[in-house]
Amino acid sequence: MAAQSTTIPLPQGADLTRRDYLRLSLWGGLCIVTAESLAATVASLWPQVKAGGFGSVVTVGKAEDFPVGSVTSFPEARLYISRVESGFLALSRKCTHLGCVVPWQKDEPSLDKIASQGRFNCPCHGGMFDRYGQVVAGPPPRPLDIYPIKIEGGKILVDTGKTIVRVAYNPSQAVGV
Amino acid sequence: MNIDDNIESKRSPQKRFSLLDRLQETVLWRSLFRSGYPSTDENRAMVMFNSFFLHIHPVKVKKNSLRISYTWGLGVISAYLFFLLTITGGILMFLYVPSVDQAYQDMQALETSVPFGMMLRNLHRWGAHLMVLVVFLHMCRVFYTGGYKTPREANWMLGVLLWVFTLLLSFSGYLLPYDQLSYWAITVATNIAAYTPILGDKARVFLLGSYDVGQPALQRFYALHIFLLPLVVIGLMGVHFWRVRKDGGLSAPLSETSGGSPESVDPRHSASPQTDEQTQLFPKIPSRTYGLMALVKRTGPMVEKGPDDTVFSWPHLMVMELLAMLSTTIFLLFVSLLANAPLRGWADPDITENPAKAPWYFSNLQEILLHMSPALSGIWIPVGVIIALMAVPYFERRQEDVGIWFASSKGREICVWSSVYTTIALIVLVLFDEYIGVRSLVSSPAIFPEWIIPLGTMGALMAILYAGIQRWQPNGREIALAFFTAFVTTYFVLTISGQFFRGIGLHLTPVWNLPPGGLTF
Ligand code: HEM
Ligand code: FES
Numbered sequence: 001m002a003a004q005s006t007t008i009p010l011p012q013g014a015d016l017t018r019r020d021y022l023r024l025s026l027w028g029g030l031c032i033v034t035a036e037s038l039a040a041t042v043a044s045l046w047p048q049v050k051a052g053g054f055g056s057v058v059t060v061g062k063a064e065d066f067p068v069g070s071v072t073s074f075p076e077a078r079l080y081i082s083r084v085e086s087g088f089l090a091l092s093r094k095c096t097h098l099g100c101v102v103p104w105q106k107d108e109p110s111l112d113k114i115a116s117q118g119r120f121n122c123p124c125h126g127g128m129f130d131r132y133g134q135v136v137a138g139p140p141p142r143p144l145d146i147y148p149i150k151i152e153g154g155k156i157l158v159d160t161g162k163t164i165v166r167v168a169y170n171p172s173q174a175v176g177v
Numbered sequence: 178m179n180i181d182d183n184i185e186s187k188r189s190p191q192k193r194f195s196l197l198d199r200l201q202e203t204v205l206w207r208s209l210f211r212s213g214y215p216s217t218d219e220n221r222a223m224v225m226f227n228s229f230f231l232h233i234h235p236v237k238v239k240k241n242s243l244r245i246s247y248t249w250g251l252g253v254i255s256a257y258l259f260f261l262l263t264i265t266g267g268i269l270m271f272l273y274v275p276s277v278d279q280a281y282q283d284m285q286a287l288e289t290s291v292p293f294g295m296m297l298r299n300l301h302r303w304g305a306h307l308m309v310l311v312v313f314l315h316m317c318r319v320f321y322t323g324g325y326k327t328p329r330e331a332n333w334m335l336g337v338l339l340w341v342f343t344l345l346l347s348f349s350g351y352l353l354p355y356d357q358l359s360y361w362a363i364t365v366a367t368n369i370a371a372y373t374p375i376l377g378d379k380a381r382v383f384l385l386g387s388y389d390v391g392q393p394a395l396q397r398f399y400a401l402h403i404f405l406l407p408l409v410v411i412g413l414m415g416v417h418f419w420r421v422r423k424d425g426g427l428s429a430p431l432s433e434t435s436g437g438s439p440e441s442v443d444p445r446h447s448a449s450p451q452t453d454e455q456t457q458l459f460p461k462i463p464s465r466t467y468g469l470m471a472l473v474k475r476t477g478p479m480v481e482k483g484p485d486d487t488v489f490s491w492p493h494l495m496v497m498e499l500l501a502m503l504s505t506t507i508f509l510l511f512v513s514l515l516a517n518a519p520l521r522g523w524a525d526p527d528i529t530e531n532p533a534k535a536p537w538y539f540s541n542l543q544e545i546l547l548h549m550s551p552a553l554s555g556i557w558i559p560v561g562v563i564i565a566l567m568a569v570p571y572f573e574r575r576q577e578d579v580g581i582w583f584a585s586s587k588g589r590e591i592c593v594w595s596s597v598y599t600t601i602a603l604i605v606l607v608l609f610d611e612y613i614g615v616r617s618l619v620s621s622p623a624i625f626p627e628w629i630i631p632l633g634t635m636g637a638l639m640a641i642l643y644a645g646i647q648r649w650q651p652n653g654r655e656i657a658l659a660f661f662t663a664f665v666t667t668y669f670v671l672t673i674s675g676q677f678f679r680g681i682g683l684h685l686t687p688v689w690n691l692p693p694g695g696l697t698f
Contacts, residue, residue, distance in 0.1 A: 098365045099367075101529045123529045124683070125543075139547060
């Protein structure tokens with residue numbers, strides 16, 4: 001920062017005595033040192049990590065292996081591939097409420113029209129999601145997050161480094177073949 | 178007094194001096210203890226002055242302070258439990274490594290191969306739970322006896338902080354076994370922290386030291402649990418005890434502290450302003466016969482009452498405190514012999530257990546999480562409750578009913594009414610949200626089910642409570658009693674429903690149908 005000579009203007013008629021000046025610098029100095037120490041402590045404890053540490057582009061398989069209505073778990077990539085009518089969705093398995101892992105329940109009654117069975121049930125506070133990741137019941141505030149998908153040479157590539165937060169499902173989110 | 182007389186007679190010249198008597202004459206004894214065994218009034222006073230460990234006690238205490246039904250010994254028991262937890266925790270530190278690879282195995286080793294390891298774990302775990310409970314009960318006793326009133330407002334605020342820190346201490350320890358229970362409880366709790374205003378997800382990441390629960394989180398919680406939080410609690414406890422003394426010892430009914438006029442309790446709050454210089458230096462205290470420093474509030478005999486209303490702390494207070502500690506120890510040992518601290522499977526970031534429940538003392542918070550926005554239930558309501566509790570003594574300042582449980586028979590009726598009303602209202606609400614569901618009636622805009630409806634309901638319930646007690650024509654103290662009782666009842670009922678009536682997917686399930694692991698301690 002460029003050094004700048006500043007004069008602190010005193011209000012009209014204010015006279016700062018030597019005693020006031022010393023008292024002010026004492027308390028001011030104390031406050032500054034305390035603030036600095038606090039800031040330094042927080043800074044030293046600030047985590048030195050980047051979001052999505054596991055985030056890289058993952059190939060999850062051939063597009064033709066996922067029939068419509070199928071939901072497949074990829075634990076190492078921490079996501080589900082959900083094949084809906086218009087294409088593929090890479091759903092984050094983290095509940096948008098408070099972060100529990102939502103398991104796919106293939107035998108529970110479905111909450112969408114694609115198939116008659118299968119839904120996501122969050123074990124933590126009873127949140128329920130359908131194949132599109134939409135909230136059907138419970139406290140989660142928004143649909144499951146998704147990751148960008150690219151299909152190259154019939155293979156599905158998911159970029160797990162970029163989480164897409166969505167407010168609602170719309171068909172353009174599903175990537176077609 | 179009979180016991181003391183016996184000790185006295187030992188010293189009479191007819192009897193031979195015992196070994197103990199001789200010991201007390203030695204230079205070594207004198208240098209360590211200065212005074213002889215506290216068998217004379219002088220020595221009873223001296224022992225309190227001279228012993229580092231006893232000097233936090235006054236020489237004499239009001240008889241009222243010793244009544245079990247006044248304090249139930251809850252403050253002393255809280256302090257004693259903290260002491261026990263420090264000792265057992267210190268031993269556990271020799272046997273535990275805070276690493277995601279090692280922690281869980283260390284827990285298993287404690288249970289299987291370390292001699293008395295299971296006992297040690299049980300004592301520390303059940304002791305922590307007991308402390309959470311006892312501190313809360315202590316807060317209730319102080320409230321219901323009006324112990325927070327002038328001049329004890331600041332100590333009440335300190336107390337509220339102690340309660341919060343006790344919960345934090347217990348919760349920070351919850352991660353350390355690094356089992357499934359730990360992992361998901363901390364995941365959920367730190368996700369609530371992500372709703373902190375301004376900071377948002379940064380708060381969560383800072384707590385965890387990363388984006389998920391893992392080694393950095395375990396290390397952070399360990400440092401908090403074994404060092405930082407206990408340090409804070411020790412500091413707060415020190416000031417808390419000091420204030421109990423400086424605020425004039427324990428609160429007691431006015432009839433026992435003075436001739437009955439509120440002014441004599443605390444000269445600084447005297448109605449008549451002091452004018453001349455002399456009374457400012459040495460305020461008049463009409464009710465005190467003696468007392469070296471009139472400036473210091475202390476337990477002194479009263480004019481009308483005479484010295485009979487106070488007794489020597491040695492042995493009377495000492496015996497009571499020892500009894501409290503002894504019964505706590507026996508109780509805790511019993512519990513630790515009968516029930517083992519839980520240890521679930523090793524923390525697995527891929528699988529959330531179903532049900533994933535909070536420890537019981539947070540199951541009330543988990544219960545409200547089900548019904549509204551996490552920011553409201555996880556942050557604003559707790560913060561609101563803490564502020565409201567701290568504010569009580571600044572709004573409810575009547576002196577007449579200090580030291581009287583529930584203030585009056587009217588107060589008692591109001592408390593009963595308030596708790597019955599709150600219980601019914603809560604049961605109806607919980608059932609309603611489970612079987613009909615606010616979200617299925619009004620789902621959008623989300624602000625309705627998340628904020629407006631819950632806040633509106635709470636506001637309406639409080640308004641009805643206020644209207645409901647009007648037929649008693651309550652004074653400020655009685656209104657405070659009604660609302661505090663509503664708070665305690667809510668705390669209790671939601672803990673019960675969250676802990677005993679929530680099963681798979683946290684749906685309502687009777688306690689006898691809970692899945693294995695359905696209770697979380
Ligand atoms: C770690 C937790 C705590 C410890 C170790 C502790 C300890 C004590 C002890 C030993 C006393 C003496 C009287 C008695 O046994 O009842 C006391 C009194 C008191 N405590 Fe606590 N306490 C704790 C938490 C709290 C809490 C949560 C509150 C309230 C929010 C509170 C408010 C008070 C007040 C106002 C008094 C004076 C009461 C009177 O004079 O009647 N304390 N505490
Ligand atoms: S974390 Fe899934 S519903 Fe709360």
